[in-house]
Amino acid sequence: GQQLNQSPQSMFIQEGEDVSMNCTSSSIFNTWLWYKQDPGEGPVLLIALYKAGELTSNGRLTAQFGITRKDSFLNISASIPSDVGIYFCAGALFQGAQKLVFGQGTRLTINP
């Protein structure tokens, strides 16, 4: 099925560094959602974006809804060990079918 292009696929960083990941799509979305998944758990919603150009923060996390409505990025500042996990972007029209399309995920590893 359709997927978003999420990059990078993996990141290996030092504790305290900032992190940036992004998603792009050939389709326009009305909603972008960012999730984090820990091993053995379901994805947890981090940030939801609803308007083109919207910039939203959740603690050390900041995400933006691209102006073209075809992309979004997530930044994590001053990374800490508990940030380790897999981050997924998801786009949705939330009209009609109300379906989410997921990116391939970014696996974040932090060296203490």
Place this chain on the structure above:
Amino acid sequence: SAVISQKPSRDICQRGTSLTIQCQVDSQVTMMFWYRQQPGQSLTLIATANQGSEATYESGFVIDKFPISRPNLTFSTLTVSNMSPEDSSIYLCSVLLAGVGGNEQFFGPGTRLTVL
């Protein structure tokens, strides 16, 4: 948000058998979804399950293989039928809720299925 539970949390099954996964939500929701996440992969939507109507399946998924029930607004089941090792995955239910700015989708903890 919503509190979503799934049963079982994990299971190991023999090929040819069937497993029914339950999803319980702590509030009434109209739209529920079932996803599959194969090892090391992203999430793929299996079907949308709305109370009072037949489930809507995505391309590549059929009702005979993945029958779904949605008897009320807080509960749904997904059955993985006639299982093969290729069905080994994490199966996740999710619900759609109205957030402050728009709709949000929340996930259950998943059911990890291994088929031998």
